[in-house]
Amino acid sequence: MISILEVPKKYLNTMAAGISLKELALELKLAPSTVSRALNDSYEISEETKKKVIRMAEKLNYHPNQFARSLRENKSKTIAVIIPERINNFFAQVMDGIEEIAQEQGYHLLVYNTHEDVDREKKIVNLLLNGRADAVVMSVSSQTSDISHLQKLYERGLPLLFFDRICAEIPTTKFITNDYESAYDGTKHLIQQGCKKIAFLMISKELSITKERYRGYLDAINEAGLTAEPTMSLNCCMSEEENIKLISDMLWSDNRPDGIMASVEKLALATYQAVKRTKIRIPEDLKIISFSNTAIAGLLNPSLTTITQPALTIGQECAKLLIGKLTKPKHYDLINQVITIPSKITIRSSTVAE
Amino acid sequence: MISILEVPKKYLNTMAAGISLKELALELKLAPSTVSRALNDSYEISEETKKKVIRMAEKLNYHPNQFARSLRENKSKTIAVIIPERINNFFAQVMDGIEEIAQEQGYHLLVYNTHEDVDREKKIVNLLLNGRADAVVMSVSSQTSDISHLQKLYERGLPLLFFDRICAEIPTTKFITNDYESAYDGTKHLIQQGCKKIAFLMISKELSITKERYRGYLDAINEAGLTAEPTMSLNCCMSEEENIKLISDMLWSDNRPDGIMASVEKLALATYQAVKRTKIRIPEDLKIISFSNTAIAGLLNPSLTTITQPALTIGQECAKLLIGKLTKPKHYDLINQVITIPSKITIRSSTVAE
DNA sequence: TTAAAATACGGAAACGATTGCGAAATAATG
DNA sequence: CATTATTTCGCAATCGTTTCCGTATTTTAA
Numbered sequence: 001m002i003s004i005l006e007v008p009k010k011y012l013n014t015m016a017a018g019i020s021l022k023e024l025a026l027e028l029k030l031a032p033s034t035v036s037r038a039l040n041d042s043y044e045i046s047e048e049t050k051k052k053v054i055r056m057a058e059k060l061n062y063h064p065n066q067f068a069r070s071l072r073e074n075k076s077k078t079i080a081v082i083i084p085e086r087i088n089n090f091f092a093q094v095m096d097g098i099e100e101i102a103q104e105q106g107y108h109l110l111v112y113n114t115h116e117d118v119d120r121e122k123k124i125v126n127l128l129l130n131g132r133a134d135a136v137v138m139s140v141s142s143q144t145s146d147i148s149h150l151q152k153l154y155e156r157g158l159p160l161l162f163f164d165r166i167c168a169e170i171p172t173t174k175f176i177t178n179d180y181e182s183a184y185d186g187t188k189h190l191i192q193q194g195c196k197k198i199a200f201l202m203i204s205k206e207l208s209i210t211k212e213r214y215r216g217y218l219d220a221i222n223e224a225g226l227t228a229e230p231t232m233s234l235n236c237c238m239s240e241e242e243n244i245k246l247i248s249d250m251l252w253s254d255n256r257p258d259g260i261m262a263s264v265e266k267l268a269l270a271t272y273q274a275v276k277r278t279k280i281r282i283p284e285d286l287k288i289i290s291f292s293n294t295a296i297a298g299l300l301n302p303s304l305t306t307i308t309q310p311a312l313t314i315g316q317e318c319a320k321l322l323i324g325k326l327t328k329p330k331h332y333d334l335i336n337q338v339i340t341i342p343s344k345i346t347i348r349s350s351t352v353a354e
Numbered sequence: 355m356i357s358i359l360e361v362p363k364k365y366l367n368t369m370a371a372g373i374s375l376k377e378l379a380l381e382l383k384l385a386p387s388t389v390s391r392a393l394n395d396s397y398e399i400s401e402e403t404k405k406k407v408i409r410m411a412e413k414l415n416y417h418p419n420q421f422a423r424s425l426r427e428n429k430s431k432t433i434a435v436i437i438p439e440r441i442n443n444f445f446a447q448v449m450d451g452i453e454e455i456a457q458e459q460g461y462h463l464l465v466y467n468t469h470e471d472v473d474r475e476k477k478i479v480n481l482l483l484n485g486r487a488d489a490v491v492m493s494v495s496s497q498t499s500d501i502s503h504l505q506k507l508y509e510r511g512l513p514l515l516f517f518d519r520i521c522a523e524i525p526t527t528k529f530i531t532n533d534y535e536s537a538y539d540g541t542k543h544l545i546q547q548g549c550k551k552i553a554f555l556m557i558s559k560e561l562s563i564t565k566e567r568y569r570g571y572l573d574a575i576n577e578a579g580l581t582a583e584p585t586m587s588l589n590c591c592m593s594e595e596e597n598i599k600l601i602s603d604m605l606w607s608d609n610r611p612d613g614i615m616a617s618v619e620k621l622a623l624a625t626y627q628a629v630k631r632t633k634i635r636i637p638e639d640l641k642i643i644s645f646s647n648t649a650i651a652g653l654l655n656p657s658l659t660t661i662t663q664p665a666l667t668i669g670q671e672c673a674k675l676l677i678g679k680l681t682k683p684k685h686y687d688l689i690n691q692v693i694t695i696p697s698k699i700t701i702r703s704s705t706v707a708e
Numbered sequence: 709t710t711a712a713a714a715t716a717c718g719g720a721a722a723c724g725a726t727t728g729c730g731a732a733a734t735a736a737t738g
Numbered sequence: 739c740a741t742t743a744t745t746t747c748g749c750a751a752t753c754g755t756t757t758c759c760g761t762a763t764t765t766t767a768a
Binding site for chain 3: 030031032033034037043044045046049068070071072073074
C-alpha cells in the first residue's frame, strides 16, 4: 500500500531527471491543462484543487521545464551581456548593476567576453541570432569598425542596448558617462596644476569614448592657449608590455610630457609601471589623471587622481530599461538617444605637488 | 515577378522574429524532416538538396530555435557559473578561463553573483533546478553552512563542480589551489623576515579555504616555536569600512602584530587603508603577505607580497572536465576528489625591509 | 421553475525542432 | 529480366508547456 505521503515507486528513478507536468497530472488524476492552470494560479481553478496540486508538485519535486515554456511563450527571461573585458573594474561594476535588477525581476544573464576582438564579437552576435536571449546589452570591442553584425542583430528585432562604448549607427538607446566634460575637466585640472605639455593615452581611435574624451582634452588644451602636439596623443594596443614600452619611449624622449590624461585605467597603470623604470617623480615631474573605477586608487604609489564612472548606475539603468521594454513593450521604447550619467573626479596625489 | 534572389514578400514581416524550419521547408517544397536533415548534414540527403537548402536558409536568414532544440534534445549547451563576488580579480580570471574553453566548445555561460549571501545562493540554485543549464560550476558564499540546496542540486543529477571555496560534503570533483602549503610557506616567509607575532585575517571561519589556509598558518607558527594567540586571528566581515576598523583596532592595541597573513586580497587592501591612518611603516613595523590575484600588487605603496592562485588554469580545468562529462559521459567522471593546482608566491616590498 | 450566468475542469492544438519508420525511385546484383 | 540494395525523401510522433475552446455542473437571476 502506498501512502499518500510517499513518492510512488514508478517515479523514483525519473526524479533525478525531473518529473513532467503530464506525469504530475497523471498522479493527481487531473488533466495537464488543469494542473498547469493550478500552478499558475488561474482563476478558473478552485482553491481546493490548487492546494492539492501545489502539495503534490512539491512532494514530487516538480520543476517546469524552461525550454518548453520558452518555446511556447517565445521568451526566455534571459538577457545577453557582451563586454570587451572582464578583468576590469568598470565592466565588473556595470555587470553587478545589471544583475541586481535582473535578479529582482527574475531574469537570467548570459555573459560573453569578446576580449576586444571583433571576430569573437561577430561569432557571439551570430550565436545570439537564434534567440537564446530576449535582449542584448553590449559595449563594443575596441577593434569594431565594421558593424554589419550589429546591424543584423538589430534588424532581428531583439531589443538592443549599448553602454560606454556605443555604436552610433544603430538607432537605439545608449548609456554613457559625460565623456567630453569629464575629459575636459580632467585636462583643465592638469593645466591648473601647471602642466604645459599633456599627453593623451588611448586604446583605439575608433572607439566612441576615445573620440569624445579626446575632444574634451583638445578643447581644454586649446582653450588654455596650449598647443596639442601630435606626438602627445598616444594610440596604445592590447598588450600591456607593449604599452609600457610605448609610454616609456615617450617618457624618455626629449619631448616628454609633464601631464598625462589616460582615457582608460589600464593605461594609467601602464604609465605607473613605465615611470617606475625611470627617475621621473609623480607628481613633481609628471602629473597623471585617469578614467578609472578601481577601489584602490588611494593605495597606489602615489595615489591616483581618477575620473570615476557611475558604473553600477549605468548597469542598473540598462537593465531597468531593457526589462521594462520586455515586460511592458507599450510603456517603454528604446528610442535613438544617448543618456548621459556624469562621472566624478577625485583628486589625489598624482596631480598635486605638495 | 519574384526573382530567386529576392525574399518573398510573405516572409518579410515575420523575418524580424525569425523564420521557422517549417516555413523554410514550405518555401523549398520539401518536408521539414528533409530540411532538418539537410541542415544537419545527414547522409540520407543528396548533396544537391543540401546545397539548395543551405542556400535558401541563408537567404531567408534562418536560425534554428534553440528552445525547440533544447526541449527535444534535453540539453542546452549552457553552463551555469555561480560566484560569490564579481569585483574580484581571482573570480574574474577564473571566469575568463571557463569562458575560454566554453567558447571553444560552443557552450554558453549563465553567470550568477551571490554577493556572499546564502539566501541569494539558495534562490539561484533553486532557479537552476528547472534545467536551464546542463551543468553547474560554483564557489560557495562565505555564509554557506546549510548545504541542503546544494545537496538538492546534486541529487537532481546535474553535473556539479566546485572550485576554490568548495563543499566537501558533496561527492564531486573540486578544484583548488594548495591552500595549506601556500599559507604555510607564506607564514614561514614572514617568520624568516623576523616576524614574531603574526595575525591571520579571514572573512569566514566556515569557508574551506579559510580552514586550510589557517591550518597552514598555524603549523608554520608552531613549527617555528612561536605561539598563535587567539587575538591574532581576526574574523572580518563583508563591510570594507568595518574591516578597516577591526584591523585598525588591532593595529592600535598594545598587543599589535608585526606580521599579517591575509587569506583574501580585500583584507590586505583593508589593512593598507588602516595602516595609512597610523604611523606604522610597512615593512619596517609590519609585514604583510596576502593571497591575491591583482595585477598591480607591484604598484601599491609599498608593493605587496602575494600568493597568486592559478585562476585562469582553475577555470579552464573546470570547464574542460565539465564539458568533457557533458559531451562524453562515458569517458569522463566527476569522481569525489580534490584536484590541487599550486599557487605562486611573489615576494615584494611589503615583507622585506631594505 | 426555468433560463442565464458563473464555476471548474478536460481535450486538443500549438510552439519548432529531431528522428524512427516507411516508401518510392533508382542502382546493383544474379 | 527479376530481385535485392541503396539512395532519397515524407509522415508522424515526440519533447513539456500554455491556452483556446468546449462542456458539465452548480449558482444566480428572472
